[in-house]
Amino acid sequence: MRQDSGIGVLDKAVGVLHAIADSPCGLAELCDRTGLPRATAHRLAAGLEVHRLLSRDPEGRWRLGPALSELASHVNDPLIAAGAAVLPRLREITGESVQLYRREGTSRICIAALEPPAGLRDTVPVGTRLPMTAGSGAKVLVAFADPATQQAVLSSAKFSDRTLAEVRRRGWAQSAAEREPGVASVSAPVRDAKGAVIAAISVSGPIDRMGRRPGSRWAADLLAASEALTRRL
Numbered sequence: 001m002r003q004d005s006g007i008g009v010l011d012k013a014v015g016v017l018h019a020i021a022d023s024p025c026g027l028a029e030l031c032d033r034t035g036l037p038r039a040t041a042h043r044l045a046a047g048l049e050v051h052r053l054l055s056r057d058p059e060g061r062w063r064l065g066p067a068l069s070e071l072a073s074h075v076n077d078p079l080i081a082a083g084a085a086v087l088p089r090l091r092e093i094t095g096e097s098v099q100l101y102r103r104e105g106t107s108r109i110c111i112a113a114l115e116p117p118a119g120l121r122d123t124v125p126v127g128t129r130l131p132m133t134a135g136s137g138a139k140v141l142v143a144f145a146d147p148a149t150q151q152a153v154l155s156s157a158k159f160s161d162r163t164l165a166e167v168r169r170r171g172w173a174q175s176a177a178e179r180e181p182g183v184a185s186v187s188a189p190v191r192d193a194k195g196a197v198i199a200a201i202s203v204s205g206p207i208d209r210m211g212r213r214p215g216s217r218w219a220a221d222l223l224a225a226s227e228a229l230t231r232r233l
Helices: 008-022 027-034 038-050 066-072 078-094 136-143 147-154 161-170 215-232
Strands: 054-056 062-064 097-104 107-114 129-131 173-176 183-191 197-206
Touching: 008 027, 008 038, 008 054, 008 062, 008 129, 027 038, 038 054, 078 097, 078 107, 078 197, 078 215, 097 136, 107 136, 129 136, 136 147, 136 161, 136 173, 136 183, 136 197, 147 161, 173 215, 183 215, 197 215
Parallel strands: none
Antiparallel strands: 054 062, 097 107, 097 197, 107 129, 173 183, 183 197
């Protein structure tokens, strides 16, 4: 859940950015996603486009703009820096897509991602916001979240409290065709120096390659990568 700053136009503009981060969209869909009147949504999106925070794709739909990446390059985020050192090796070992997710309220955000050089991929662009109701990364983040967050997610999740207990016991989670048809994934928690879970590291790809129980194949390598991230933090 996003914070309300009390500055109406700023909150609405940020809402537009988050709505478009889910996927490119035109004006009508932007109004549906944000609940804003047509004129307001257009004015805000056009203003964000002027500042290059939004841009247009070939179909004329708004998408996130280059200024966001330029600003992000100046952010000193130790987790992203650690990911830049660890994720390439994990991709090399598995030959699959790898991601880092950070929890924000009852959503998870992809903060780093690498794709394999060839073959079918599970593409999750950096900045993508996903619900925490499905997928191995969601299970990891919910399993180690506070009780209030767990209860808020479990009411509509594709997994149960018993599943979360199993994730905590063995230290990793897996899923097959849970978040998206045909996609399997396995994830592990990333901890800070005090042992608190601050992120989830994931490997994902087509079920045809990863199988319906990807943890049996990649859990050990994933846990080694999560430990390497923690050491770097």
